[in-house]
Amino acid sequence: MTLSLRRQLVQWVVIPLIPLAAATAWLAQDNAREAANAAFDRTLQASARSIAERIVVQDGELVVDIPVAALEMFDPHFQDRVFYRIGFAGGSTITGDADLPLPATLPGAGELRFYDATFRDEAIRSVALAVPLYYAGSQRLLLVQVGETTLSRASLARRLFTESLAQQWLIGAVAALLVAIGINRALRPLGRLRSTLKARAGDPSLQLDVGSVQKELQPLVMALNTALSELENQLSIRQRFIADAAHQLRTPLTLLKTQAEYTQRQPEPAEQQAGLAALVHSTDQVIRLANQLLALSRAEPGPAQHDTRELDVAELAREVTMDFVMVALDKALDLGYEGDDSALLCGQPLLLREMLSNLIDNAVRYTPAGGEITVSAWQRGGEVELVISDSGPGIPPEEQSLVFERFYRGQQAGGDGCGLGLAIVREIVRGHAGQIRLESGSVGGLRIVITLPRQPPPPPADALHSGLH
Structure with missing residues (x-):
C-alpha cells in the first residue's frame, strides 16, 4: 500500500532520529557520570592534600595528625563511608586501613592518581597522593590514599542524566512540532493545486501557476500544464473532427435516403435498376468519405496509436x-x-x-x-x-x-x-x-x-x- 507523502516525510525525519536519540542518551549518561566524578574527585583531592599537609617529622619521628575536616568534607546526605591509608610507597602502613587497594600504577612524587576499586564488597572511588619526605636519613616517598563509596556519585549522576534526558526530550518534542508545521506548510502548495484541479476539472484550458510552488515541484507543474495543453488540443481536434464528419456526412446520407425513396416508388424494373445503380454509387461515395474521415482522425497529432x-x-x-x-x-x-x-x-x-x-x-x-x-x-x-x-x-x-x-x-x-x-x-x-x-x-x-x-x-x-x- 502506498503511504501518503506527508507520512513518508515524517517517517524519513523521525526514524533516523531514533538511533540518534539512543546514542545521545548513552552519551548523556556517560557525561553525567564523568561530571559527578569530576565534582567528587575534587573533594577527594582536597581531603588527600589536607592530610598530606599535616604529616611532619619531629625529632626524627614521623608525626601524622589527621585533621577532622579532611574526613568530614564529604556529602553527609548519603551514608557513604570514607577510608584512608598512610604508608610508605611499596612498604608498610603507618595508619589507616592497611588493606585499602593500591592503584595499578603508583604515582610519582607530588602526583595524584584517581582510580576505581572494590573494598569490602563495595565499589569505591579513591585517590593516591605521593608525598616526598626526608625520613630516617634518606629520601622516602609517602603514599596518602583516601577513598569513599559511590552512593553520592551515583545519585548525582542519575540526577544529571535525568535532567539532560528531560531537556533532550523537550527539544525533540519541539523539533517534531516544528517539523510537522514545516511539512504542512511545504505541502500546502500541493493542496492548492489539488483544489484548483478539482474546482476546474472540466476546463481543458486550465494552466497552473508554476511560480506558486517550490522549485522542486515546478517541473511537475510544467509537465501538468503540458499535459493539459495537449488535452485541450486533442479535445479541439476531436470536436473539429465531429463537426466535419457531421457536416460532410449529412448531405450524402440525405441523398441516399432520397434515392432509396425514389427507387422504391418507380414502377418499372428498368427504372428501379437505374435507381439501385445510383444508390450503390452514392453508397460507395459515403463509404469512401467515412474511410477518409477515419484515416484523417488516425493521422492527426496526438498520443501514438500505432506501433513505430x-x-x-x-x-x-x-x-x-x-x-x-x-x-x-x-x-x-x-x-x-x-x-x-x-x-x-x-x-x-x-x-x-x-x-x-x-x-x-x-x-x-x-x-x-x-x-x-x-x-x-x-x-x-x-x-x-x-x-x-x-x-x-x-x-x-x-x-x-x-x-x-x-x-x-x-x-x-x-x-x-x-x-x-x-x-x-x-x-x-x-x-x-x-x-x-x-x-x-x-x-x-x-x-x-x-x-x-x-x-x-x-x-x-x-x-x-x-x-x-
Missing part, C-alpha cells in the same frame, strides 16, 4: 504501387516504380501506407488516359525522399497552398473525390516530422516530394522535465 518501428519504405512503395496496377491498366496509364531497392526509416507502417495510397489514388484519378505515373523512394543520408509524379492536369500555383485544407477541391478537380486525401497526407507527414512540397513534373502534371527523417525526432524539452528532480 523500422521499415523499408521502398518496399512499401512498391507494394502500394502494385495495388493500383489493375486500376491504372483500366485507364491505360503507365504506372511504375523507380528508386532505390531499400530505404529504411523508423515510422508507422499503417499511416505511411495510407499516405502512399492517397497520393497514388489521386494520381490515378486525375491523370488522363495514356498518361504516366511514377512512384520512387530514395535514401538520402539521414532522410528518405518519396516522390509521386504524374502527367495529369497539375495544380495551379495559386491553389497549391489550399489543397492541403480539409474538403478543399480545386477548380480543375473532377471525379467524385471529397477533398480529404491531401489533408490526410499532410497530417501523416507532420506526424513523422517530415516535409511535403508540390512541384511541376518533368512531363507536365504534378510532382509531390515528401522528405522524412530516418529517425524520429527527440522528445520536446517539456517531456524531458516531466519527472520530479
Whole structure:
C-alpha cells in the first residue's frame, strides 16, 4: 500500500532520529557520570592534600595528625563511608586501613592518581597522593590514599542524566512540532493545486501557476500544464473532427435516403435498376468519405496509436504501387516504380501506407488516359525522399497552398473525390516530422516530394522535465 507523502516525510525525519536519540542518551549518561566524578574527585583531592599537609617529622619521628575536616568534607546526605591509608610507597602502613587497594600504577612524587576499586564488597572511588619526605636519613616517598563509596556519585549522576534526558526530550518534542508545521506548510502548495484541479476539472484550458510552488515541484507543474495543453488540443481536434464528419456526412446520407425513396416508388424494373445503380454509387461515395474521415482522425497529432518501428519504405512503395496496377491498366496509364531497392526509416507502417495510397489514388484519378505515373523512394543520408509524379492536369500555383485544407477541391478537380486525401497526407507527414512540397513534373502534371527523417525526432524539452528532480 502506498503511504501518503506527508507520512513518508515524517517517517524519513523521525526514524533516523531514533538511533540518534539512543546514542545521545548513552552519551548523556556517560557525561553525567564523568561530571559527578569530576565534582567528587575534587573533594577527594582536597581531603588527600589536607592530610598530606599535616604529616611532619619531629625529632626524627614521623608525626601524622589527621585533621577532622579532611574526613568530614564529604556529602553527609548519603551514608557513604570514607577510608584512608598512610604508608610508605611499596612498604608498610603507618595508619589507616592497611588493606585499602593500591592503584595499578603508583604515582610519582607530588602526583595524584584517581582510580576505581572494590573494598569490602563495595565499589569505591579513591585517590593516591605521593608525598616526598626526608625520613630516617634518606629520601622516602609517602603514599596518602583516601577513598569513599559511590552512593553520592551515583545519585548525582542519575540526577544529571535525568535532567539532560528531560531537556533532550523537550527539544525533540519541539523539533517534531516544528517539523510537522514545516511539512504542512511545504505541502500546502500541493493542496492548492489539488483544489484548483478539482474546482476546474472540466476546463481543458486550465494552466497552473508554476511560480506558486517550490522549485522542486515546478517541473511537475510544467509537465501538468503540458499535459493539459495537449488535452485541450486533442479535445479541439476531436470536436473539429465531429463537426466535419457531421457536416460532410449529412448531405450524402440525405441523398441516399432520397434515392432509396425514389427507387422504391418507380414502377418499372428498368427504372428501379437505374435507381439501385445510383444508390450503390452514392453508397460507395459515403463509404469512401467515412474511410477518409477515419484515416484523417488516425493521422492527426496526438498520443501514438500505432506501433513505430523500422521499415523499408521502398518496399512499401512498391507494394502500394502494385495495388493500383489493375486500376491504372483500366485507364491505360503507365504506372511504375523507380528508386532505390531499400530505404529504411523508423515510422508507422499503417499511416505511411495510407499516405502512399492517397497520393497514388489521386494520381490515378486525375491523370488522363495514356498518361504516366511514377512512384520512387530514395535514401538520402539521414532522410528518405518519396516522390509521386504524374502527367495529369497539375495544380495551379495559386491553389497549391489550399489543397492541403480539409474538403478543399480545386477548380480543375473532377471525379467524385471529397477533398480529404491531401489533408490526410499532410497530417501523416507532420506526424513523422517530415516535409511535403508540390512541384511541376518533368512531363507536365504534378510532382509531390515528401522528405522524412530516418529517425524520429527527440522528445520536446517539456517531456524531458516531466519527472520530479
